[in-house]
Amino acid sequence: MAKVSEVSDGIYLIDMGEVKGAGSKERLNCSLVYFMVDGEQTALIETSPGAVVPIVLEAIKGLGHDPARLSSVILTHIHLDHAGGVGRLAQQFPQLKVIVHERGARHLTAPAMLITGTKQAYSEEFEADYGPIIAVPEEQVEAVxxxxxxxxxxxxxxxxxxxxxxxxxxxxxxxxxxxxxxxxxxxxxxxxxxxxxxxxxxxxxxxxxxxxxxxxxxxxxxxxxxxxxxxxxxxxxxxxxxxxxxxxxxxxxxxxxxxxxxxxxxxxxxxxxxxxxxxxxxxxxxxxxxxxxxxxxxxxxxxx
Ligand SMILES: [Zn+2]
The missing domain is CATH 3.60.15.10 (Ribonuclease Z/Hydroxyacylglutathione hydrolase-like)
Structure with a gap:
């Protein structure tokens, strides 16, 4: 269970706390995730790694919102601890727009280089703990x-x-x-x-x-x-x-x-x-x- 708190009007912090990897049992490196609401529109800033996507979705539901109506995910950058879960979310929710800097966009739709870099930074077996890096469908990516x-x-x-x-x-x-x-x-x-x-x-x-x-x-x-x-x-x-x-x-x-x-x-x-x-x-x-x-x-x- 994540710790969820409202940090500003309509901005919620989802803190995964201590999550252990399924493979190594080591503590996972997870970024904080922010959930933002304005009227009918909702967005996430960061997703954290794929392995914790279910925790993020639970937190959104706990706030009374339907993840299937999320408008967008905004990524500060595409490192595993911040954005590892974005492919999984995008594939599960086809209405979702993934907003990323133009220099990062192609690594989301074709993540081969991103996976190689992640193996170097984490380990060859990072997927066992963090979940796989999955491509984001091109039509869902919005480069800014x-x-x-x-x-x-x-x-x-x-x-x-x-x-x-x-x-x-x-x-x-x-x-x-x-x-x-x-x-x-x-x-x-x-x-x-x-x-x-x-x-x-x-x-x-x-x-x-x-x-x-x-x-x-x-x-x-x-x-x-x-x-x-x-x-x-x-x-x-x-x-x-x-x-x-x-x-x-x-x-x-x-x-x-x-x-x-x-x-x-x-x-x-x-x-x-x-x-x-x-x-x-x-x-x-x-x-x-x-x-x-x-x-x-x-x-x-x-x-x-
Ligand atoms: Zn980083």
Missing amino acids: KDGDTIRLGDRELKVIYTPGHAPHHMSIYDTRSQGLFSGDSLGHLTLGSNPIVIVAGFDLGLALESIDKMSDLDPRRVYASHGSSDREAAEFIRSVRATTSDYGEIILTAMKAGEDEAQMIQRLEAYNKEHDPDDKRDTRHRFKAIIPWYVAYFKKKQAV
Whole structure:
């Protein structure tokens, strides 16, 4: 059973909580899912992986809505933890429009590359836990770009192209609540110091530009995809930018000094201790996971 709460007028948060994979019994990486209502129109933002689609559908029914009448699914990006369930939903509900950034659209209708990337990021056997990635029928996909407006009843949702975490990442600004659905472009709030999520294809320059763009919108609140923050939106965005940028400077300095990964981890841990003294989690593992993508970025930019 998911935890469901109304976070703003007509916007509900569906939190899967701790779900274990059927195969490995490991905790699944699921994004939060938002359900939005305006009159007769309903939409989901993100789906979470295929394995938890039944939980999402139960939550929608629990709110008194019929999933067979969902108007659309809006995806911030197509990574497994956010969008793994979209093919299954689209095939089950042919009325559903799947709204995605134009750079992500072809990977939904022909997901071969997406499946290969998912195997690299998760495991060859990801399907046993997360469910399969299924193609979305072409006629159900609606590609959008920066500046477009998505309408849900009287609600206006603005598309803000926010690459960096992924080249096809977009955020969604709800003009009514002045809230921003930030996907993975504004930090993983379950991690200390809230750096933005760093994965293959990470581009630091674009990520910082995207953060500035979101900051310029001056949202009243941020609807993040992993965890929540009670900090004021502007202060939260400022801190994510600082951490993301400072990590980059620390790693670049270490690269220029010819330091190895262990020394970089030490530097990052020292930074983390100073900026987030209450963070008692396994930072070593976390930094080990992000360093290669920063290093790859700086090498590509020939910064060293
Ligand atoms: Zn992601």
